[in-house]
Amino acid sequence: MSTSPAAEAARRRTFAIISHPDAGKTTLTENLLLAGGAIRAAGQVRARGENRRTRSDWMKIERERGISVSASVMTFDHAGLMFNLLDTPGHEDFSEDTYRTLTAADAAVMVLDAAKGIEPQTLKLFEVCRLRDIPIVTFINKMDREAQDPFALLDEIAGKLALDPAPLYWPAGSGGRFKGMMDLRRKRFLPFAKKTEKDEGHPAAVAANSNAIVTYLDPDEQAELEEGAMLVQEASKPFDPQAFLEGHMTPVFFGSALRKFGVEELLEGLGAYAPPPKAVAATKGGADTHVAPGDSEVTGFVFKVQANMDPNHRDRIAFLRLCSGDFTRGMKLKVQNTGRQLSVNAPIMFFASDRELAEEAFAGDVIGIPNHGVLRVGDSLSESGTLRFAGLPNFAPEILQRVRVKDPLKAKHLKKALEGLAEEGVTQLFRPQLGADFIVGAVGPLQFEVMADRLANEYALDVVFEPSPYAEARWLTGAKADIDAFIDTHKTAMADDIDDQPVYLAKTAWDINYAAERHPKLAFERTKERG
Ligand code: G4P
Secondary structure, eight states, X not given: OOOOHHHHHHTEEEEEEEEOTTSSHHHXXXXXXHHTTSOSSTTHHHHHHHHHHHHOGGGHHHHHHTOOOSOOEEEEEETTEEEEEEEOOOSSSOOHHHHHHHXXXXXXXXXXXXXXXXXXXXXXXXHHHHHTTOOEEEEEEOTTSOOOOHHHHHHHHHHHHOOEEEESEEEEOOGGGOOEEEETTTTEEEEOOOOOSSOOOOOOOEETTSGGGGGTOOHHHHHHHHHHHHHHHHHSOOOOHHHHHTTSEEEXXXXXXXXXXXXXXXXXXXXXXXXXOOOEEEEETTEEXXXXXXXXXOEEEEEEEEEOSSTTSOOEEEEEEEEESEEETTOEEXXXXXXXXXXXXXXXXXXXXXXEEOSEEETTOEEEEEESSXXXXXXXXXXXXXXXXXXXXXXXXXXXXXXXXXXXXXXXXXXXXXXXXXXXXXXXXXXXXXXSOEEEEESSTHXXXXXXXXXXXXXXXXXXXXXOSOOEEEEEESOHHHHHHHHHHOGGGEEEOTTOXXXXXXXXHHXXXXXXXXXXXXXXXXXXXXO
């Protein structure tokens, strides 16, 4: 096997699954890993999750709400390809974490519940994918339950997502009448077996025009399937891989994740059509450039930091998405904005059933780097230390609250803890220039609960959140003299963020417009990229 960075990158498929809670993401993840040969028995993903939960107190909140707040990555080797499946948090709140995880994915699988179609969270996550030009593969799940008319589901995709659906399969019935599906490309019928005692899998595919099909379908069902398959092919555009890569078209798969039906077909489709890592825009020494996966310099960016995975150790794992080069264990990498050099001696790869030291990794792979707070979300790492990837912004928070610790003697302690969480990217921290308050900002309300839980469990801090007078935060950019002049006249509304950058805290959106009109030389930014 070739190990040139370009050839290795070409066999990577790094993808995320997006869905509304309960559509079947966990079940599909598990059965994709099973189909990919990464785990031997179904149940391991859930079991592993539970294991992790008992070890990590802060995950109590996940357990109580039955949601998954944290994201991780699972790697498996299948059919000559290396799949990296990024787990996006599935809760109702859109968080920065979700967005950032999607920045590390080259494709996404959108799971729809066949009875429900596109649900609010699916739509929100889809919009993030579109923002990042991530191609989407659609998996219509739970066909073993009573489903909506498949034509209506395709119409919904076209109407709500402005995406051309191109079905590669076509289902025969649903629920109790679900008999299987037609493989529209290869003209085969894939029979679905009703649950047997042993759950031994499904019968082998038969040619669509063979007599064997009568074993599985009665004449009416056969006629209905043939008519549906013909109609849908007439009505929809044929699958065009280029249109898919450009984000105009989505190949549509059907199945039942729970009954392991259609999952191998989805995996095969991902292998065949999902893109390998592509060149990424960056700057090198200030000049614009592109980093190609086959470039010899090892480069990557941190898209997630998870602290206190083990409460006995105050270590953090930074998740680095590699963008180029041949990474080997022990390599020295430099952090672009701080110039610090790291010897990456214990990088971790997350295989489905285990964590292993990563001896070698390539573009598209995600490695976990244990560290004590040196690495932050958005950091660019490279051998030269001069490369910087754009596009991992902080978002202006939508909710700003004042945080206070009940025991006033612990104020110093609170500051450290809040800084730790802000460095991890869980929430944002603003220190008003006047007064001793801490203002924390988040994109969704759940982040405050996670924060309170973690402050209590990991830092033994009992905190209360109180409403703050502020509704909006904007980063100020412009010439230093202009910024200083603005700060001087708006002291009561100014704060510093974790990187000591000036932030204007406003009570209303109107205040921001007013300030922006009066200070045209300044920009009031909704996002900030660390530099
Ligand atoms: P999520 O991660 O997207 O939130 O969904 P998850 O996989 O946990 O699935 C949600 C529920 O839907 C689960 O049932 C799961 O068993 C069921 N499910 C997933 N895929 C299919 C499918 O293809 N067919 C059918 N019939 N059901 C499916 P639950 O009762 O909530 O949980 P459990 O007790 O089965 O674990």
